[in-house]
Amino acid sequence: MAQMSxxxxxxxxxxxxxxxxxxxxxxxxxxxxxxxxxGLDSVGxxxxxxxxxxxxxxxxxxxxxxxxxxxxxxxxxxxEQGFWDEWQxxxxxxxxxxxxxxxxxxxxxxxxxxxxxAIPDYDSVKVGSTMQVNKxxxxxxxxxxxxxxxxxxxxxxxxPMQTSFGYATxxxxxxxxxxxxxxxxxxLSVGEDLEPEDMVML
Amino acid sequence: MVMSTPLxxxxxxxxxxxxxxxxxxxxxxxxxxxxxxxxxxxxxxxxPEVTSKSPQKxxxxxxxxxxxxxxxxxxxxxFVMGRVVYTGWDARDTxxxxxxxxxxxxxxxxxxxxxxxxxxGFTLYKKMRFREQFDPATARALPLGNGAQAMIRERxxxxxxxxxxxxxxxxxxxxxxxxxxGAGQGKRYSIxxxxxxxxxxxxVPISEAMIAAAFGDENWQKRAVSSGGRTGGIPxxxxxxxxxxxxxxxxxxxxxxxxxxxxxxxxxxxxxxxTQSANSVDVPVNISSTRRPHSVxxxxxxxxxxxxxxxxxxxxxxxxxxxxxxxxxxVAGGTASGEFVPFRSGEHLLxxxxxxxxxxxxxxxxxxxxxxxxTSWFTTYAVIIGLIGGFLVISGLGRMSGTTKG
Numbered sequence: 036m037a038q039m040s041x042x043x044x045x046x047x048x049x050x051x052x053x054x055x056x057x058x059x060x061x062x063x064x065x066x067x068x069x070x071x072x073x074g075l076d077s078v079g080x081x082x083x084x085x086x087x088x089x090x091x092x093x094x095x096x097x098x099x100x101x102x103x104x105x106x107x108x109x110x111x112x113x114x115e116q117g118f119w120d121e122w123q124x125x126x127x128x129x130x131x132x133x134x135x136x137x138x139x140x141x142x143x144x145x146x147x148x149x150x151x152x153a154i155p156d157y158d159s160v161k162v163g164s165t166m167q168v169n170k171x172x173x174x175x176x177x178x179x180x181x182x183x184x185x186x187x188x189x190x191x192x193x194x195p196m197q198t199s200f201g202y203a204t205x206x207x208x209x210x211x212x213x214x215x216x217x218x219x220x221x222x223l224s225v226g227e228d229l230e231p232e233d234m235v236m237l
Numbered sequence: 238m239v240m241s242t243p244l245x246x247x248x249x250x251x252x253x254x255x256x257x258x259x260x261x262x263x264x265x266x267x268x269x270x271x272x273x274x275x276x277x278x279x280x281x282x283x284x285p286e287v288t289s290k291s292p293q294k295x296x297x298x299x300x301x302x303x304x305x306x307x308x309x310x311x312x313x314x315x316f317v318m319g320r321v322v323y324t325g326w327d328a329r330d331t332x333x334x335x336x337x338x339x340x341x342x343x344x345x346x347x348x349x350x351x352x353x354x355x356x357x358g359f360t361l362y363k364k365m366r367f368r369e370q371f372d373p374a375t376a377r378a379l380p381l382g383n384g385a386q387a388m389i390r391e392r393x394x395x396x397x398x399x400x401x402x403x404x405x406x407x408x409x410x411x412x413x414x415x416x417x418x419g420a421g422q423g424k425r426y427s428i429x430x431x432x433x434x435x436x437x438x439x440x441v442p443i444s445e446a447m448i449a450a451a452f453g454d455e456n457w458q459k460r461a462v463s464s465g466g467r468t469g470g471i472p473x474x475x476x477x478x479x480x481x482x483x484x485x486x487x488x489x490x491x492x493x494x495x496x497x498x499x500x501x502x503x504x505x506x507x508x509x510x511x512t513q514s515a516n517s518v519d520v521p522v523n524i525s526s527t528r529r530p531h532s533v534x535x536x537x538x539x540x541x542x543x544x545x546x547x548x549x550x551x552x553x554x555x556x557x558x559x560x561x562x563x564x565x566x567x568v569a570g571g572t573a574s575g576e577f578v579p580f581r582s583g584e585h586l587l588x589x590x591x592x593x594x595x596x597x598x599x600x601x602x603x604x605x606x607x608x609x610x611x612t613s614w615f616t617t618y619a620v621i622i623g624l625i626g627g628f629l630v631i632s633g634l635g636r637m638s639g640t641t642k643g
Contacts, residue, residue: 090347111281113281113282115407115433116406116433117267117268117279117281117406117407118267118281118282118407137265137347138364139348139349139364139405140265140343140344140346140347140348140349141348141364162430162432162433162434162435163370163371163372163373163430163435164370165370174367174369174370174371176367176434176435176436177434177435178433178434179433179434206366206367206368209366209368209382211366228366231346231348
């Protein structure tokens, strides 16, 4: 657990584990990328989410299907018709962190999947159509552009501080599939719907 | 008594339009509708902002469900976050419009439910995931997985015409969407599509008495129970359609009897013989009911070696003759019938004749019945009213599935 300081306000920044690539100062909202030499690169500021009400909070522990986890960070994305929150969780068994997404109170646990074949470009994606992504035949149910609005905590990725990004979500074999079209990367995640009894907060 | 202990206020702010105080109680609220000025205010960003304003206040709730009220459904506590009023319309006839209400319920477990109320009553919806590709604009059935399907009953455009309370998306007054409604496996399905998103919700009908009980409103529950536990009014067009179909069925039954139920007005069935030399026979018929259809039935047995044409005329008391029917019988004979409407009462003659030369004799059994109503009249009426009724029933059933979520 490395201890650093926010270069903007001097508040302490504590890096929780080896997966962390970004950290947000809880006091001033400054966002840092963690560089290879364990240094900090300030990449800008986001809105601090500390004052936005939520049922979960950073540091909260829980279990998903008996696998223990801790909430590491929270990021809020905005889109034209609203916003959504994603929670970065880190597993007790040290497996790579996952994202928890809540939609109308229904939780989906996303795990990243390597892109193994060409993915249709963002402009060609159409809501209501089907597209092949790796082995998944994805029925596209949503296509929008989003933007990072705020964050708190730590993340296993560099936070997308760019202006906006495209994303498409859909369903394949009763699994959720999410594709984020970042500026320099396409990120594919496959999600599993969680039943209420699957997730227990401790 | 409605359970109405208010939820704690999570955040206080002012309406950017009129300055009225606003309170956020739901953690996942993205819109708060100002109860003073009707502005739709987006929350969740750094500053609340007005996204739109409803030109008029939403119509009052059709049932005593108030914002913030708490209840218990399926063992899960919930509270009423907000209400949205939608109007849908027939894309081919925009004057055909209907309105329904949806309450957004926030469950204690964080899940959101939509309680919809329309002309068919209450339906409780929750979000689900699409199982397979589905086009709400054209598909006849919604795949539910494992080969199961829900039939699509109606599709139509709709928009938000009013709202109150807190909503979990950045709602705007007048927001438009396309809706498809289906039913199957004992459940109802509502699909909403915009250019950016498609959503599907699965619903179960719930009686009004159960909803009243869920809110702990004993008076409402008593009223709902005393009204027969109806979940809502039956759509007018469905009710009319059912009545039409009922009348059509009655008409068919009555019609099937009508041709046979009236007594033979020439007494017992009369038997006459036609021969080569006497190829025309008159049967006296005493008519008492004018302007009412009468039926004539002939049963012919013949020794003809070829087809056997037979003609029936009715001769009234003034010796005016009118054709009742003319028919070619097969070699073995058979039955022929026709109808006439007498315009005079009194003694008539039923003139039965043939021009056939290929027979020795024919035995004709004659029956004349006073048909107060005729089978054909009933059949025609039944078909017309049945078609109208069928259309109204299908349309009404489709309308009954007219619910959706935001």
